[in-house]
Amino acid sequence: MKDPDAVRTQVLAVLATVAPEMDAATLDPQVNFRDQMDFDSMDFMTFAIGLHKAFGVDIPETDYPKLFSLAGCIAYFAAG
Amino acid sequence: MPSLGAGMEAGILAEWLVQPGAKVKRGDLIAVVETQKGAIDVEVFETGTVTRFLVAPGTEVPVGTPLALIDTGAAAPTPAAPAQVAPAPATQRAQVSPAARRRAEELGVDTAKLAAKLGGEVGIADVERAASKAPAAGIRPGMREAIAAAMAQSKREIPHYYLSVQLDFSAALDRLRVLNAALPVPERIVYGVLLVRAVALTVKRFPDFNGYFRNGQFEPSPRANVGVAISLRQGGLVAPALHDVDSKDLTTLMREFMDLVSRVRSGHMRSSEVAEPTITVSSLGEQGVDAVYPIIYPPQVAIVGFGTVVERPWAKDGQVAARRVLTATLAADHRVSDGHRGALFLDHLRKLLVDPERL
Numbered sequence: 426m427k428d429p430d431a432v433r434t435q436v437l438a439v440l441a442t443v444a445p446e447m448d449a450a451t452l453d454p455q456v457n458f459r460d461q462m463d464f465d466s467m468d469f470m471t472f473a474i475g476l477h478k479a480f481g482v483d484i485p486e487t488d489y490p491k492l493f494s495l496a497g498c499i500a501y502f503a504a505g
Numbered sequence: 506m507p508s509l510g511a512g513m514e515a516g517i518l519a520e521w522l523v524q525p526g527a528k529v530k531r532g533d534l535i536a537v538v539e540t541q542k543g544a545i546d547v548e549v550f551e552t553g554t555v556t557r558f559l560v561a562p563g564t565e566v567p568v569g570t571p572l573a574l575i576d577t578g579a580a581a582p583t584p585a586a587p588a589q590v591a592p593a594p595a596t597q598r599a600q601v602s603p604a605a606r607r608r609a610e611e612l613g614v615d616t617a618k619l620a621a622k623l624g625g626e627v628g629i630a631d632v633e634r635a636a637s638k639a640p641a642a643g644i645r646p647g648m649r650e651a652i653a654a655a656m657a658q659s660k661r662e663i664p665h666y667y668l669s670v671q672l673d674f675s676a677a678l679d680r681l682r683v684l685n686a687a688l689p690v691p692e693r694i695v696y697g698v699l700l701v702r703a704v705a706l707t708v709k710r711f712p713d714f715n716g717y718f719r720n721g722q723f724e725p726s727p728r729a730n731v732g733v734a735i736s737l738r739q740g741g742l743v744a745p746a747l748h749d750v751d752s753k754d755l756t757t758l759m760r761e762f763m764d765l766v767s768r769v770r771s772g773h774m775r776s777s778e779v780a781e782p783t784i785t786v787s788s789l790g791e792q793g794v795d796a797v798y799p800i801i802y803p804p805q806v807a808i809v810g811f812g813t814v815v816e817r818p819w820a821k822d823g824q825v826a827a828r829r830v831l832t833a834t835l836a837a838d839h840r841v842s843d844g845h846r847g848a849l850f851l852d853h854l855r856k857l858l859v860d861p862e863r864l
Contacts, residue, residue, distance in 0.1 A: 445771075446738060463738045465791055466695045467766040477690035486685045486693060 439475035454495035509779040519604035541651035553577035601627040630772035644740030664839035674831040677861040703857040705729035705750035714807035732782025745778035796832040806838035
């Protein structure tokens with residue numbers, strides 16, 4: 426179990442590289458990135474690669490839906 | 506000043522990326538040009554040595570204006586150069602380019618802070634990125650007008666016809682899932698790459714959908730440069746090309762596609778990508794629409810739209826099963842082809858997409 430706040434910071438750092446215009450303060454952690462930031466599949470792939478590098482873990486494609494929101498990402502990587 | 510899309514009459518030379526005396530080869534990036542589509546990195550057409558700049562940063566010039574003199578080693582005649590042009594500043598590039606500084610003033614960005622933060626050079630894209638973090642930057646000025654002009658020209662001049670086909674995309678998605686399961690995260694492929702490759706393979710068989718209609722006649726292209734419509738989060742869209750898609754495997758295409766999207770987002774499209782699509786693909790698969798009825802980008806003569814992959818009851822051999830179904834739509838130019846050819850085109854495309862081993 427990792428510290429969720431540290432995970433959150435790391436996820437937001439990756440997110441900022443994909444969507445520099447994102448404002449972490451107004452980001453709703455429960456809402457899908459696609460719905461609030463117009464993430465398309467290429468953005469998501471870039472994001473997934475960034476997470477893979479940041480956390481140093483393999484992420485099976487079947488787990489991708491768990492990473493569609495900030496809250497989902499935190500739960501996923503904090504547990505890992 | 507290269508022509509970077511239908512309707513472009515002029516552009517602003519924003520920044521030189523090389524110095525006089527630099528050796529360049531065809532395809533190198535030598536300048537940044539500011540257009541309604543955003544800042545575009547310009548690739549050089551010649552191989553040689555840059556002898557002199559003819560246009561100073563910040564100057565707007567018409568399409569076709571020579572920007573620099575390049576000594577190609579051949580006994581090339583030197584074009585008469587306007588004498589009043591200021592030489593490029595010094596040997597060291599300023600931390601903040603003049604164009605970036607101007608843009609920063611427009612957008613209210615503090616360039617000193619930005620330079621300190623980035624720890625080096627500041628370009629237009631950096632300034633715009635910084636500005637877009639401020640409240641709703643909105644669509645780039647002039648982009649809506651540029652899109653409207655190109656689409657109005659298309660609707661006025663191109664007699665479109667539309668055909669569509671529904672296809673069972675399940676086998677392709679299953680194959681991708683198996684493929685991706687064995688690949689590390691950075692090498693996995695999204696299905697959009699299959700769509701782009703299928704269109705490229707189809708135009709190689711049907712050249713009357715691939716090329717340009719210019720000066721009253723159709724010029725087929727020997728290359729399959731597939732433009733991919735990419736919507737910008739600030740509003741608007743661009744459709745730069747993936748080059749020679751027919752000759753590249755899925756892994757290469759995926760890498761190039763991701764690289765292209767990230768450069769579109771950061772304002773570093775290349776001139777050849779903007780100027781050279783021979784057909785375009787528009788996929789609105791992530792917005793939940795069933796089908797797309799796209800408008801051809803002049804001077805191209807065809808565009809293929811893809812809707813969302815949806816699970817639907819699908820009858821085959823007298824049995825109904827749930828399958829993942831995709832609708833492909835072709836819009837093509839009646840000055841070049843007819844519905845019969847279009848139907849053959851779409852059928853070929855469908856066959857590739859339902860039988861992914863062929864991709």
